[in-house]
Amino acid sequence: MPSHIEWTCEAISIDGDTFIIYIRQNISLDDDFSCGIAWKSPDGEQITIARYNGSSHDHTNKSDGVEFIQQCHIHQTTVEAAQKGWSLENHAILAEAYTCLDEAKLILADDYVISGLVPKVNQLPLSWN
Amino acid sequence: MQLLKESLCTSLCGEVSLRRRKDGRITVSTPFRFPDGDALLIIAEPTATGGVRLSDFGHTLMHLSYSMDVDDIMKPGNRNELFSKILLDHGIAFQNGAFYTEVAVKEIGKAVFSLGQALSQVFDISFLSRARVSSTFYEDLEKAVYKLTPTASIQKDYIVENRSLSADYPIDYRIEFPGTIEPLFLFGVPSNEKAKLATLIIQHWQSEGLKFISFVVYQDQSKISRSDVARLTNVGDQSIASLDAISDMKRKLEHIYRLESSSILGPA
Numbered sequence: 001m002p003s004h005i006e007w008t009c010e011a012i013s014i015d016g017d018t019f020i021i022y023i024r025q026n027i028s029l030d031d032d033f034s035c036g037i038a039w040k041s042p043d044g045e046q047i048t049i050a051r052y053n054g055s056s057h058d059h060t061n062k063s064d065g066v067e068f069i070q071q072c073h074i075h076q077t078t079v080e081a082a083q084k085g086w087s088l089e090n091h092a093i094l095a096e097a098y099t100c101l102d103e104a105k106l107i108l109a110d111d112y113v114i115s116g117l118v119p120k121v122n123q124l125p126l127s128w129n
Numbered sequence: 130m131q132l133l134k135e136s137l138c139t140s141l142c143g144e145v146s147l148r149r150r151k152d153g154r155i156t157v158s159t160p161f162r163f164p165d166g167d168a169l170l171i172i173a174e175p176t177a178t179g180g181v182r183l184s185d186f187g188h189t190l191m192h193l194s195y196s197m198d199v200d201d202i203m204k205p206g207n208r209n210e211l212f213s214k215i216l217l218d219h220g221i222a223f224q225n226g227a228f229y230t231e232v233a234v235k236e237i238g239k240a241v242f243s244l245g246q247a248l249s250q251v252f253d254i255s256f257l258s259r260a261r262v263s264s265t266f267y268e269d270l271e272k273a274v275y276k277l278t279p280t281a282s283i284q285k286d287y288i289v290e291n292r293s294l295s296a297d298y299p300i301d302y303r304i305e306f307p308g309t310i311e312p313l314f315l316f317g318v319p320s321n322e323k324a325k326l327a328t329l330i331i332q333h334w335q336s337e338g339l340k341f342i343s344f345v346v347y348q349d350q351s352k353i354s355r356s357d358v359a360r361l362t363n364v365g366d367q368s369i370a371s372l373d374a375i376s377d378m379k380r381k382l383e384h385i386y387r388l389e390s391s392s393i394l395g396p397a
Contacts, residue, residue: 003187003226006194024191028227031151032170032188036195040362046196048214056188058158058168070150075165087164 011114020046021108021117025101032056033101034107036075048089050111051075052104061085062090072098086116145241147173155315157183161245163192169248176231183240184229191226191350196255206268208254219247227241266348266372270317273346274302277382279395285316298330309386314341316365319348325358331364342366342385346378366396385393 008022013050016038026032036051036081052074059068075089084086098104109117143158150172157171170188173181190199194294202208221228222245228248229389232240274283287303289295302315314334316327321339331343350370362368367385369378377395 004191006191008317022195025193026187026191028186029188032186032191034195036193044342048195051195057170060162060166060168070148070156072290073359087166089165092166119176123231 002034010075011116019049019118021114022039023105026056029056030069030100033104037102037108037112037114047077048075049077050108051089051091052095052098052108053097054101054104057105059092061092062086068094072096072123157241157247159241161249163249163252167192169245171195171244171248173207173237174227174243179233180233181237181240182229182231183237183244184227185244185248189228189251193252193255196242198235201268201272202254202307204268207265208268209258211254215247215250219243219250221247266319270346270374273372274304274315276395277375277379278304278306287335288396289339292339302329306386310344311340313344313382313385315346316346317346317348318353318361321354323351328364331361335364344368344378344381347371 003023004026004095006022006024008020011019013019020038020040021036022038023035024033024062031054033054036048036123038046038048039042040046041122053072055070055072058070059073060066060103063078071097073092074095075092076089080086081090095104095107106118108114135351146158148156149157155173157173159169159171161169163169170185171183172184172186176182193199193202202212216228219230221230221361223229228244228251230240231243271285280303284303285299285301289298289300300314301317302313304313304315306313314331316323316330318324318327327345334341344360345365347353347366347368347370350368367381369381370397382394
């Protein structure tokens with residue numbers, strides 16, 4: 001039995017670029033989840049643009065030493081990481097807008113204007129009762 | 130020496146701590162990091178025998194899955210050999226996607242280091258991606274062949290039947306599409322030597338009057354000597370310069386066999 005559930009698909013941008021959208025959820029640990037977007041270069045290499053992680057693990061930025069202890073965080077590819085030869089997505093920022101995979105997916109879809117990632121039935125209307 | 134030892138012990142202890150998770154489990158926090166800055170996940174749980182079980186709960190493979198198909202590690206090949214060696218070297222067990230070790234409580238320090246080292250090395254398998262290491266070429270070729278020709282009859286390391294000395298002229302893949310007459314003889318070519326061998330084999334079977342269409346997949350055509358490429362191009366029917374051009378292979382096969390791509394060929 002695998003330890004996580006995974007889902008991956010390709011998405012094509014309006015400009016014709018290919019992107020990989022992926023979603024992962026650990027079966028045993030609710031807070032161990034991830035969803036992200038990567039650009040697929042013409043030679044097949046995948047370059048992560050952003051990854052939305054759960055709070056299962058700590059994270060430390062190389063650039064500024066900022067640590068996230070059991071906090072959701074978003075990895076972002078930075079020019080500095082590329083210039084210094086680090087893992088491109090080493091830099092992360094604190095994520096306070098989500099606490100679970102479903103919420104992270106909504107934010108990923110919103111941030112990168114990905115249509116079809118979240119079924120419309122999940123997009124409940126806001127109510128002010 | 131004593132002062133150095135005390136400083137080292139204090140420093141190491143400062144880097145390792147235990148933290149209670151929201152679900153009640155205990156995380157062992159260490160300085161071990163993946164290249165993207167994420168910490169390795171190590172969770173400690175008591176065992177029935179009074180010891181402690183340290184496990185990554187499947188986090189490492191999930192992390193690895195962002196950049197590669199983790200199923201490739203479990204298939205026979207270079208990645209799997211490396212994977213097995215890492216487990217053996219560090220005395221780590223693997224079950225249902227999780228890495229773990231069980232030790233007596235007094236041995237937890239050593240076990241944390243062993244598990245941390247093993248998890249880091251397992252992650253390094255991702256560097257064995259097709260773009261970086263030549264030794265996975267044949268594994269990647271096989272994966273591409275089966276993905277591209279799901280409905281075809283595929284014989285790997287094919288030896289032509291009822292012909293003398295045929296074992297001296299093996300075919301990497303014999304692929305027969307439903308409803309077609311001439312099979313495809315496919316050769317993977319990662320080196321100059323293999324280019325020469327493929328040339329010789331194709332020439333041999335042509336001179337024997339065998340009907341087939343030959344197809345060459347180079348690992349990287351630009352790295353093969355021009356004279357070897359020229360000879361192979363002259364005797365062979367079709368080729369692609371690398372596995373990155375697999376969509377071109379699909380197009381060429383459709384053209385050769387007039388295949389309905391949606392029903393006979395798989396995705397490129």
